[in-house]
Amino acid sequence: MKIEINGTDHEIDAEGDTPLLWVIRDNLGLTGTKYGCGIAQCGACSVLIDGVVARSCVTPVDQAIGRKITTIEAIEADAVGQRVVAAWVKHQVPQCGYCQSGQVVAATALLKEVAAPTDDQVDATMTNLCRCGTYNAIRAAIREVAGPRAAEAGAAPDAMLPTGMAIATLATGVGVAIALARGDVEEAEKA
Ligand code: FES
Numbered sequence: 086m087k088i089e090i091n092g093t094d095h096e097i098d099a100e101g102d103t104p105l106l107w108v109i110r111d112n113l114g115l116t117g118t119k120y121g122c123g124i125a126q127c128g129a130c131s132v133l134i135d136g137v138v139a140r141s142c143v144t145p146v147d148q149a150i151g152r153k154i155t156t157i158e159a160i161e162a163d164a165v166g167q168r169v170v171a172a173w174v175k176h177q178v179p180q181c182g183y184c185q186s187g188q189v190v191a192a193t194a195l196l197k198e199v200a201a202p203t204d205d206q207v208d209a210t211m212t213n214l215c216r217c218g219t220y221n222a223i224r225a226a227i228r229e230v231a232g233p234r235a236a237e238a239g240a241a242p243d244a245m246l247p248t249g250m251a252i253a254t255l256a257t258g259v260g261v262a263i264a265l266a267r268g269d270v271e272e273a274e275k276a
């Protein structure tokens with residue numbers, strides 16, 4: 086079967102009920118999209134299908150035929166995605182980094198749909214789990230992209246970062262964030 090990922094058609098040999106995540110990672114070697122829970126709960130496997138967030142661990146590959154799939158590797162080809170990654174770097178969002186490609190994909194989809202989401206909209210939409218607890222930094226980065234209108238709806242971005250978290254992200258997240266910004270997924274995985 087043929088599927089389009091990141092603007093390129095790929096001929097793949099897989100059963101129709103194979104999870105899209107398996108095809109992305111194992112058949113095509115695009116390892117920026119992560120396996121977390123495998124049951125549509127954590128969001129680590131998030132990709133865009135025709136611009137809508139999908140949990141690729143539970144999406145059969147045959148549902149992706151004829152549709153445009155975007156993974157973290159191509160997120161910066163999108164103008165909003167590029168700004169999201171820049172904000173992620175500025176706010177030093179990642180800690181271990183494992184959930185962050187899914188978070189960036191989900192934030193990009195949100196900001197393309199709603200240019201200046203309220204905190205309630207962010208909380209309702211960004212359901213990706215982060216075991217490191219980077220939620221405040223994620224919200225600050227989303228506010229950064231959304232601009233002043235979002236900032237008016239809540240606290241100033243820097244005020245959302247408890248000092249300990251800011252220091253922790255600074256210490257451990259730089260390598261991952263920069264690797265993500267470059268689209269260098271192998272470096273992000275190593276960091
Ligand atoms: S791995 Fe798909 S939602 Fe957790």
Ligand code: FES
Binds near residue numbers: 182214
């Ligand atoms: S799981 Fe989210 S940064 Fe570690």
